[in-house]
Amino acid sequence: MWGVGFLPLGWARFIDADASDCANLICDGAQHPAFRHFASLGDVLCDPEASIDEQFAALVAVMTRAMRPNRDEPRIARVHAALVSGDHATVHELADACAMSIRTLERVCMRYFGFAPKLLMRRQRFMRSLTTFMLQRGTRWTEAMDAHYHDQAQFTREFREFMTMNPSEYAALDHPILTSFMEARARVWGSPAQTLDPPVHR
Structure with a gap:
């Protein structure tokens, strides 16, 4: 395959x-x-x-x-790196970090990332939390939660939205394949999920 x-x-x-x-x-x-x-x-x-x-x-x-070059490549790389860094809590902060207007940021995100900036930031925040929980066995959700969550209630709401279940329900399930995959990917590629990969220039 x-x-x-x-x-x-x-x-x-x-x-x-x-x-x-x-x-x-x-x-x-x-x-x-x-x-x-x-x-x-x-x-x-x-x-x-x-x-x-x-x-x-x-x-x-x-x-x-x-393969063909694209004139937006520098912008794409800036947005991608800023999303993966997790340093920015709002769309306005993300736009400033990428040196572009919010409207341009939205265009770049929809064209090349598939979703609006706010949803991309939420997804990255969620994936950072989920992978921390999966890779650090024995970790509690409160310890794995990304620092940009306001409180556990917000995390639980977003978890339910992305995973269609509560964090406690997910934690009670066995994840032998996903856990092994994340561990192997983190070891080989340096990140446990593609959403956390930095941009690569070639």
């Missing part, structure tokens, strides 16, 4: 569509206008006779042909 994940810079370089139009989307990638230029990969990646090296070479070739 091959999996390719795009960070916002990757989306800008490979996908000619607003990320907000594709967020939480399930579709036939070979038919969708945003993704169908990758459809030719199916011939090799779904060929049981193709070797891993042949499949990898096909991936590299198609990605190389599809």
Whole structure:
């Protein structure tokens, strides 16, 4: 199985569509206008006779042909780095840190990140809390909560919104696969989830 994940810079370089139009989307990638230029990969990646090296070479070739620079790349990188840092509590602070207006920040976020700045900040805050809880076994939620939460009640509301259950209900479940995945990813890539990866310039 091959999996390719795009960070916002990757989306800008490979996908000619607003990320907000594709967020939480399930579709036939070979038919969708945003993704169908990758459809030719199916011939090799779904060929049981193709070797891993042949499949990898096909991936590299198609990605190389599809990649193109984007004039918004410096802005994307600034927004991405500021979101991952967790240093900013409000959209206004985030916009100032990225040296852009709130309107420009909203445009960049919707185009390349898929969501409005406020939701992105909430998601990052939640993921920092969740990964702390998952990686530091035995930690209580009050210890894992991100510092930007006003109180435990706010955290519980957002947890329920993102996970459709209370923190205590989630903690009572077994998470052998997710915990192992997060631990391995943190060890190999330096962060336990893609939402916490910093931008990478290539």
